[in-house]
Amino acid sequence: MKAIIYARYSSDNQREESITAQIRACTEYAERNGYSIIKIYTDEAKSAQTDDRPGFLKMMSEIKGNLVKPDFLIVHKIDRFARNRYDSAFYKRELRKAGVVVQSVLEHLDDSPESIILESVLEGMAEYYSKNLAREVMKGMRETALQAKHTGGLPPLGFDVDKNKTYVINESEAPAVRMIFEMRDAGYGYNAILDALHKNGYKTKLGKPFGKNSLHEILRNKKYIGTYVFNRSASKNPDGKRNNHLSKNPEDVIEIPNAIPAIIPESLFWRVQEKMNQNKKQNATGGQKAKVVYLLSGLIWCGECGKRMVGSSSTYKTRVTREIRQRHYYLCNNADRTKTCNNKKINKHTIEEYVLNKLKQDIFSDEAMPKLAKKLYDFYSNSKKEAAGEGDYLKKELAKVDRQIENIVDAIADGTAVVRAFTKKLKSLENKKATLESRYQEWYIKQQEQIISFEKILEILNNYKQALHSDDPLVVKQVIERFVKKVIIKTDTIEVNLMVSVHTTGGGGGS
Incomplete structure (x- = not known):
């Protein structure tokens, strides 16, 4: 292997x-x-x-x-x-x-x-x-922020940070900041500003050419008018990415006016904000269409031919208003591509609600959750007991190696052994001892850490239960993928196989 x-x-x-x-x-x-x-x-x-x-x-x-x-x-x-x-x-x-x-x-x-x-x-x-x-x-960072001091990372273009974490103006970078604001105020677009920055040899704080995103960040940054700002950017999404164009709620943001030196006048800053807000309204297109998340993708299978079922959609017009709408469903990949399966497509909302209700009934009901928590706690406790004997074994092995090392050292000291002949053996034993000590330390850490109580397991299961009601479909999908093994669609039946059965209604799987 x-x-x-x-x-x-x-x-x-x-x-x-x-x-x-x-x-x-x-x-x-x-x-x-x-x-x-x-x-x-x-x-x-x-x-x-x-x-x-x-x-x-x-x-x-x-x-x-x-x-x-x-x-x-x-x-x-x-x-x-x-x-x-x-x-x-x-x-x-x-x-x-x-x-x-x-x-x-x-x-x-x-x-x-x-x-x-x-x-x-x-x-x-x-x-x-x-x-x-x-x-x-x-x-800790909020306490630092309330003193209008730098909380970490690179300071914005145009600023440096002194030994007291206080912002000071970087006079070699500040002209680039002033150029960006003045050109935007004069009506120049991003491309023209980028060209001017390039011709004048200006670079970002990292020494790279400017891009449109970096211009946007600079033009929206209140630090340039002397207002200290902390915790403005919205939190990262589930993929760990951050959209710096989005902001947190005002009550979560710290703003302290006149707390740091200003690089541009306030009047210039607010004129630019007004222009940017107007452009934003003019360029609005009614919002982007939300991406449809198929909660069962990767888990749903055709029970007639054994192939995967995939998410799909089609459009139609309403009879009265002639409005264009979409239908979403799952269909057999084999039936769609090769036409060799006669299984019918199934409405996305219908099957997803069926699976969610199955989870709520067989895993997250008031009757099922304590039983599942007990089952997991017993499994965990038995695993801990099985591992407990490993410590005794490792201690015995360590004692055995110590005796062997001691015997070799004694033989060398007494002159009854040739040093060269035993050097290799001694080194091997010392390496073995180091390995055993490392394993024992890991075993000890394992025994001390992660003492999971029945109540803690039940609490985490409750968190999963709450996640099923989340407005974020990716969160709901995560719970489904954790607890559902497979969903099998036949022409006349639906079978939902769950990861574990808790025997509340005759089994965790089934239809």
Whole structure:
């Protein structure tokens, strides 16, 4: 069996050795299970909450492109893979398509239904930790912001930050800022402004040519009139991307007028804002059409021919108003392309509501949830008990190695052994001891961490239940993909197979 390793640490404050320790633990795990490591991927000081992880993305690209063909992907802990449940579910699904199974060194999860659901509980805890940490970091940043000091990252073009984190004007960059505002006020468009900046040799803060997005950011930034602004940009979307054109609610934004030195006059700034707002209204086209999310894509199958069913749509005109509308449905891929299957298409809303109701009844009802939580807690507790004996084994092995090392050292000291003959053996034993100590430390950490109570499992299941009612279809889709194994559509029946049964209505699967 072939395996690859993915390791990362998410803070510049963590030591580089933490990646080395993860790789060592993953390598030992592979050796214990008889896997052959064919490649190792790493990301340093990257967050698992976003896709800004070149090592991870390279790994996914090479797997999908068949450049590497592993059977397993080994991580030290689930949160090394991803701390966002949607991100985790998406990539694991991609890996499953490629025949790759994710395995964690410290969380021994198999492919059983209980293990799959328990994994989501662990991911939920990791996501909670990540968001809680972000909240605590934000508290400290807000205190800094209330003093109108720089909170991190690059300051805007035209500003530098002194040793006290106070904004000061960068006189070599400020002329570019003034040019941008003055040209926009004079009616010049973005292309003309970009040309002028290029001809004058001006660059962005990163030393790159200006683009339209960077111009927009500059023209909307109140710091240029001396107003300190913090926490304006809207939060990142589920893909970890941020639209800097969107803003948070005013009550969440800190603004302190006359707190930093101004680069341009207020009158110039507000004239430009008025022009930009007018253009925005003129260019409005009634809004873009919302992208339709098919909640069951990848999970729904034709029960007549065994092929996948895919989301599709068609348009029609209403009889009275002749308004153009769309119908959305799922149809058999085989029936659509080859016409060799006679299964009918099924209305998108109808089948999705059927599956959601099935989940609410068999997994998230008041009767089912405590039973599922108990089942998961028992499974988790038994796994912990099975792992408990590993500590005794490792301690015995360590004691045995210590005795062997001591015997060799004593023999060398007494002169009853040839030093050269025992040097190789001694080095081998010391390496073995280091490996055992590392394994024991990992075992100890595992025993101390993640003591999941029945109440905590029930709380996380309740969070999933609430997510089913989310206005964001991607959130709903995430829950469905976690708890639904397959939906099978026949000409006269619908079968919903859930990941786990809790025996409230005769089984978790079925129609």
